[in-house]
Amino acid sequence: QSALTQPASVSGSPGQSVTISCTGTNSDIGAYKYVSWYQQHPGKVPKLIIYDVDDRPSGVSNRFSGSKSGNTASLTISGLQADDEADYFCSSYTSYTTPVFGGGTKVTVL
Amino acid sequence: QVHLVQSGAEVKKPGASVKISCKPSGYTNGFYIHWVRQAPGQGLEWMAIINPTAGTTNYAQKFQGRVTVTRDTSTTTFYMELGSLRSEDTALYYCARGSSSGWYYLDFWGQGTLVTVSS
Numbered sequence: 001q002s003a004l005t006q007p008a009s010v011s012g013s014p015g016q017s018v019t020i021s022c023t024g025t026n027s028d029i030g031a032y033k034y035v036s037w038y039q040q041h042p043g044k045v046p047k048l049i050i051y052d053v054d055d056r057p058s059g060v061s062n063r064f065s066g067s068k069s070g071n072t073a074s075l076t077i078s079g080l081q082a083d084d085e086a087d088y089f090c091s092s093y094t095s096y097t098t099p100v101f102g103g104g105t106k107v108t109v110l
Numbered sequence: 111q112v113h114l115v116q117s118g119a120e121v122k123k124p125g126a127s128v129k130i131s132c133k134p135s136g137y138t139n140g141f142y143i144h145w146v147r148q149a150p151g152q153g154l155e156w157m158a159i160i161n162p163t164a165g166t167t168n169y170a171q172k173f174q175g176r177v178t179v180t181r182d183t184s185t186t187t188f189y190m191e192l193g194s195l196r197s198e199d200t201a202l203y204y205c206a207r208g209s210s211s212g213w214y215y216l217d218f219w220g221q222g223t224l225v226t227v228s229s
Contacts, residue, residue, distance in 0.1 A: 034214055052212070097168060101146075104153040
């Protein structure tokens with residue numbers, strides 16, 4: 001049950017797109033379509049923004065999109081805005097029948 | 111609205127145990143409850159889950175034997191107890207609801223309970 005691997009940080013200018021990768025194994029991301037992403041602003045609780053790889057909960061901006069290829073999932077934020085500056089965590093269901101999180105990626109808006 | 115209200119901050123000595131409560135409101139019982147922790151400046155770490163109806167549980171391998179999650183059906187309150195505390199257990203502990211889209215998604219979170227382990 002090792003944590004999924006994410007880059008420590010990514011950055012972009014307002015209006016640009018950034019993509020965060022999340023690498024797992026064929027016992028988690030590679031085996032299931034149960035990948036999710038969470039956004040966490042400083043001092044706040046995490047918020048579910050993507051589930052089932054590419055679905056968005058009601059109320060989440062369509063500037064957030066998800067995808068998956070093999071053992072790697074990705075979150076793309078398009079039209080980057082100041083409020084997108086936050087930490088982002090991926091998560092996947094695993095063959096242990098438990099979820100596992102990634103280490104988190106800090107998104108900085110330049 | 112859905113709310114999960116957790117108990118207050120705790121300070122414990124190494125070797126002790128801590129028990130945190132989580133009381134959901136605003137929805138019909140039946141949703142799984144997860145426990146997740148976040149050490150200062152660190153990422154999220156999934157710990158455990160409980161089926162509120164059956165009371166069955168599942169734990170991350172790392173915490174097996176040291177963590178116990180339970181529920182009180184009379185008060186619809188959930189508990190997480192972590193034993194043999196060490197300094198590395200200092201963290202913010204969250205309870206969260208498993209989503210109707212899949213119990214493995216966490217759609218509503220408690221406010222967090224800070225546990226500090228210090229001699």
